[in-house]
Amino acid sequence: MKRLTFELEFITPAFIGGANQQAELRPASFVGLLRWWWRALKGECDIKRLREEEIKIFGGDGKMASPVYLRVEGDVRKGNNLINQCRLNAGVVYLYHFVTVRGKREFIEPDSRLKLTLIGKDEFLKHYIASFWALVFLGGVGARSRRGGGNLAVVGYEPKDLVEDFKISFTPTDNLREWLKENLKRAKELVGSPKTPCGEYGKYSTLPDPRNIDFNSVLILSPKEFNNWIEALNDIGNEFMKFRKIKNEQKNEQNKRNEEWVLDIAVFGLPLRYGKGEAVKVENTKEVITRRSSPVIIKVIKTPNGKYKWMALRLWGKFLPDGAKLRFRGYTKLPSFNLIEKFFQKFGGEVKEEGKNE
Template sequence: MFELQLTCKVVTPLFMYGSGNAPELRPSAFKGMIRFWWRALKADPDARRLRKEEAEIFGGVGEGEGKSKVCLHISAKNVVVKKDLRSACRLSWNFDQNERTVSGPHEGIAYLLYSVVTGKEYVDAGSSFAITLSSRDRSALEQATTALWAALYLGGFGLRSRRGGGNIQVVELRKPEELTGIPDFRLSGGDPFQWLCQNLRMAREKLGAQGATAAKYSHLSGCEFLVSKNSCRCWFEALNEVGKLYKSFRERHRDKFFESAIFGLPVVHRSGVVKPENQNYGRRASPLVFKVLEVPGKGFFWMALRFSGVFLPDGGRVKMGDWKGTVKWQMLDDFWKELGRHGLGSSVP
């Protein structure tokens, strides 16, 4: 049996819940994110081949598909649960009901975490817990471990995970010598931008990822990411900074109902709700991810990731009441160019 042990630290508040809506570190949620990021790293345009390989590693319910070759266990070490992030962190903003906007010192956080920032319980930043991955199949464990690296350092967990919620990092690692070619799990005091570039390249090589690809789902072939040029003293300063930039851009383009749908669907406006024309697609997650990285000795940096892939099938048609339009990438392109003035950027082949 091969076993990998990770001691993890919560960098930004984690909004993950079990039964009774109590905060809980749910293994099923972590397993789901590992599978998502495994697919994103693979960037395979052949859906049947992708599904077959995924089921061979992580299991499936289809004919001939068995149990997962990889087991995941979570042990809470020092988990602190708090309630009402706004009060706990003494965050300040005002909400204008008529204009439907927030303003104030921490308006960026309010904009990004609007649905969870008041009233809810959460796992506080600074909490720690352990993740154990184990398998009798060394290759399967290496694949799962590599995908876990991507989940930790490119994304987040729980509610608002694409808007800075549930960012987690590794502070201690114990792995068997037989595990080779996996990314570095400990973000040291070096350059976070270069560290991400090197380890993302290693992760894609480990999984035999596709290069330029026509894969339709959200993936990392041809993706882009940015890391802030300057560091901040704490997580909420970093998240607030990128949140303000995002809020400013979105509010300057509020009247562009259909174009702004590229940031995720549905979109609620005062005039109505923009949603996919095809009723089979009720929601579409944003291709844009914001997160916070903590670099020992340097502070906190915001990061933004832009997925590749088709946003909506059928030509990206959306509607709001009787009005119809098409989602295009130009709005996201414009925001990315604007955000790039504040960060260091790279694209992934």
């Protein structure tokens, strides 16, 4: 059995805890997140085979315990009034919408430290390490994790040689884009991701494989660095807000109804409410669908020199089952990723300048 301990820090507020919404570190939450990122890395099209392998690695089915022990500990600082910290930053308020609109919610404050320990055999440990890499550098922890909540940075880890044995890095370099690309490739190799992935319209959300696609089309980084997480998240939040509002204005100029515009932006995630709180609905499907996580992850990442950049990542996978339609008031439409593609294309010219700012 081998032991690997990571020292981490939260770089954005983390809305994570129990049912009573009190902020706390829970090992079960991290295990659930690692399972999710493992599936996203794996990209296995055969769902039965995927579940069988997942149970062997993470346990489950009421019969098998996980072959890897996970422990989370830390004396984190807690806050409960994020509105006061962010009230002058419209972009942050927009991304953290439900937190700022619904009032106070306890959260783990940025700069809080924690330790995560993994104990297990190499054959299983490698899957946890790959999933943990993806969680830290591509995602976040807790509510609003796809909009910059609960982002982490690795402060250090022991033993160093164990991570080196798996040939994956937890220390970003100045060429951040290339570093992310190469380590995502390695993470996919560690979990045994098929060389022929499910692709854009697979049955569940997966990470695009940089071995097969243009990485620039699915991952964008801010062309400049920021002094703190609020500045970084506020910048992309404002861009995201303007992008959606510009779309609305363009449709009005063409005498198209707001209802059609609402259906266009619904692919950024459900539930979506507009006007007097009316929700976009899903029809033409046997199952009742009221929620669909966004295929776009927005997050903050810490650079080697202690500055901050925002990042946006697009996930592959069907938005809704085949034939399902979005309905808002009297209008219906099949979901389309065209607007998401335009969002990533908007920054196409800017991200090419990234190397000049690092």
